[in-house]
Amino acid sequence: MSLYYEAAKVLEDVAESSKPLKQRVYNDKSLKSSPGAIFALVSEAAKWSEILSDVIDNSGILGIERKLTPTLSIVLAHDLLLAKKGLSASKKHPLYDLISKHKARLNAEFTRARIKRGAQSIDSLRNQINTSSTETNGDSNGATNCFYPRWVRINTIKTSFQDCLASTFRSYTPVPTLQALRDQTFPSLFIDPNIPNLIAIHPSSDLTKSPAYHAGHIILQDKASCFPAYLLSPTASGRVIDGCAAPGNKTTHLAAILSSASSTTSSSPRVIACERAPDRAITLKSMVARAGASDLVEVRAGQDFLSLPATGTKYADVKAILLDPSCSGSGIVGRDDAPAPLRITLPAAGGKAVAKEAGGKKRKRSTAPVVPKADTVEEEQEEEKVVQDDGEKLAARLRQLAAFQLRIVTHAMAFEGVERITYSTCSVHGVENEGVVIRALASDVARRRGWRVLRREEQIDGMKKWERRGDEADCRVALESVGDVGLGMEVLADACIRATKGTEEGTMGFFVAGFVRDGEDEGEKHDPSLPVDERYSQDDDEGDDWSGFSD
Ligand SMILES: C[S@@+](CC[C@H](N)C(=O)[O-])C[C@H]1O[C@@H](n2cnc3c(N)ncnc32)[C@H](O)[C@@H]1O
Numbered sequence: 238m239s240l241y242y243e244a245a246k247v248l249e250d251v252a253e254s255s256k257p258l259k260q261r262v263y264n265d266k267s268l269k270s271s272p273g274a275i276f277a278l279v280s281e282a283a284k285w286s287e288i289l290s291d292v293i294d295n296s297g298i299l300g301i302e303r304k305l306t307p308t309l310s311i312v313l314a315h316d317l318l319l320a321k322k323g324l325s326a327s328k329k330h331p332l333y334d335l336i337s338k339h340k341a342r343l344n345a346e347f348t349r350a351r352i353k354r355g356a357q358s359i360d361s362l363r364n365q366i367n368t369s370s371t372e373t374n375g376d377s378n379g380a381t382n383c384f385y386p387r388w389v390r391i392n393t394i395k396t397s398f399q400d401c402l403a404s405t406f407r408s409y410t411p412v413p414t415l416q417a418l419r420d421q422t423f424p425s426l427f428i429d430p431n432i433p434n435l436i437a438i439h440p441s442s443d444l445t446k447s448p449a450y451h452a453g454h455i456i457l458q459d460k461a462s463c464f465p466a467y468l469l470s471p472t473a474s475g476r477v478i479d480g481c482a483a484p485g486n487k488t489t490h491l492a493a494i495l496s497s498a499s500s501t502t503s504s505s506p507r508v509i510a511c512e513r514a515p516d517r518a519i520t521l522k523s524m525v526a527r528a529g530a531s532d533l534v535e536v537r538a539g540q541d542f543l544s545l546p547a548t549g550t551k552y553a554d555v556k557a558i559l560l561d562p563s564c565s566g567s568g569i570v571g572r573d574d575a576p577a578p579l580r581i582t583l584p585a586a587g588g589k590a591v592a593k594e595a596g597g598k599k600r601k602r603s604t605a606p607v608v609p610k611a612d613t614v615e616e617e618q619e620e621e622k623v624v625q626d627d628g629e630k631l632a633a634r635l636r637q638l639a640a641f642q643l644r645i646v647t648h649a650m651a652f653e654g655v656e657r658i659t660y661s662t663c664s665v666h667g668v669e670n671e672g673v674v675i676r677a678l679a680s681d682v683a684r685r686r687g688w689r690v691l692r693r694e695e696q697i698d699g700m701k702k703w704e705r706r707g708d709e710a711d712c713r714v715a716l717e718s719v720g721d722v723g724l725g726m727e728v729l730a731d732a733c734i735r736a737t738k739g740t741e742e743g744t745m746g747f748f749v750a751g752f753v754r755d756g757e758d759e760g761e762k763h764d765p766s767l768p769v770d771e772r773y774s775q776d777d778d779e780g781d782d783w784s785g786f787s788d
Pocket residue numbers: 462480481482483484485486487488511512513514517540541542543561562563564788
């Protein structure tokens with residue numbers, strides 16, 4: 238059992254010193270356990286430490302078990318909850334009993350932590366952790382790469398990229414990487430390689446008082462939020478619907494793309510911007526006006542996209558639809574409700590180890606007494622039920638949102654002239670993202686009308702080059718529930734585009750996927766005697782009560 242005591246000691250040491258883990262373990266001749274076993278356990282436990290610390294804190298076991306220290310509980314909980322073979326200890330050993338009697342509670346907290354992070358399965362959470370630990374540990378210095386710049390889209394309806402750089406940004410020096418903005422000693426700007434007309438500047442620059450902002454020459458819009466209109470890139474002919482438009486960043490981006498795509502100026506608006514909430518439509522109108530897009534965009538205040546007729550002549554000329562419906566908003570920067578976590582970042586050669594809270598503060602073991610949440614077995618069971626209920630409540634909220642989002646997508650798929658759709662959310666949850674895409678592909682209307690996902694190789698250049706793609710585990714979960722949709726999990730995941738907050742790309746958490754339609758309808762199997770909106774069945778319609786969720 239010395240393995241766990243020794244691993245805990247090593248974990249504590251590397252968190253406090255700059256010595257790399259390998260050196261710390263393999264040079265220590267006093268260790269009784271195999272250095273290989275200690276190294277493997279400590280490096281894995283360190284990766285999971287942020288989540289395991291949450292789990293342990295929330296379970297309250299440190300207040301009950303005086304023999305447990307925070308690091309000892311992390312290494313034990315790691316093996317109890319995550320190791321294939323469980324704890325490497327004899328069942329008779331006191332440590333075995335000390336931790337395993339809390340297994341149910343720890344498991345419940347672990348499930349809660351997993352759902353909070355939007356992971357459908359332990360595998361998917363493992364992927365998240367492996368990605369973020371590569372990013373934070375890096376290969377060279379162990380420094381975190383997370384940095385949120387201020388993203389600025391140059392509005393080509395009112396100005397040109399070059400003119401804007403030569404005027405508003407004339408005192409800014411272009412830098413070759415986003416990270417170079419972080420340590421700027423003079424005003425710098427980074428020209429984005431994925432999205433045309435997008436730049437990033439240091440977040441301390443406030444442009445909201447600048448004449449360019451007031452004149453609508455620049456629009457402050459996160460890079461990831463520019464993906465949908467760019468991925469849709471509507472062609473020069475036909476109208477486009479923005480189904481869920483307010484406050485209007487994607488609407489004005491669409492208008493800018495359309496205005497540069499068409500050489501002739503159209504006499505009538507090309508974008509129909511629907512916004513169901515009248516108060517939000519007021520903001521939409523003013524954003525459209527400020528962007529100089531009033532002639533290009535028809536704002537429909539109070540318009541429910543779901544009640545636009547998909548068949549008939551009224552919208553027959555609509556060729557593309559952008560859908561950015563209400564979602565859980567879990568990708569929005571600053572929307573985390575999780576407490577600041579302990580994250581142990583192992584030092585690379587020459588690096589300094591850190592045990593810190595988000596925000597950079599070093600975290601010590603709390604000196605305040607840890608109050609266990611329950612003292613008796615009965616209360617403990619009740620507490621676990623509440624914890625599981627909480628997890629279920631979140632899962633139920635997400636299912637309800639996903640059902641609404643699916644209705645939005647399948648309704649768009651029913652529009653007769655539409656050839657291209659994008660679907661996006663600022664959610665990190667697979668159920669709202671890959672889950673909706675795959676369920677939409679499996680829907681009646683998609684099968685009848687020949688809708689398929691827009692594959693990575695077919696995407697516009699900047700999106701094809703973007704490396705962060707959909708989550709395979711989330712695709713697998715969705716495929717297991719709907720069956721075959723004609724493409725494998727890897728292709729589907731690669732077709733989906735994700736952006737992850739807290740990464741070196743400096744974006745919010747975001748998701749987007751495109752749908753395209755090849756050729757004619759595969760026979761009109763719908764009943765023409767039904768009202769148009771009921772002709773195609775809406776799969777899994779659990780109602781669209783999405784009120785109360787953030788957008
Ligand atoms: C995520 S926000 C859209 C953000 C917007 N695309 C942008 O980039 O600024 C979703 C919007 O859709 C609206 N909405 C939700 N359901 C709708 C529906 N059925 N029809 C029209 N608008 C809807 C919400 O009121 C909300 O303003």
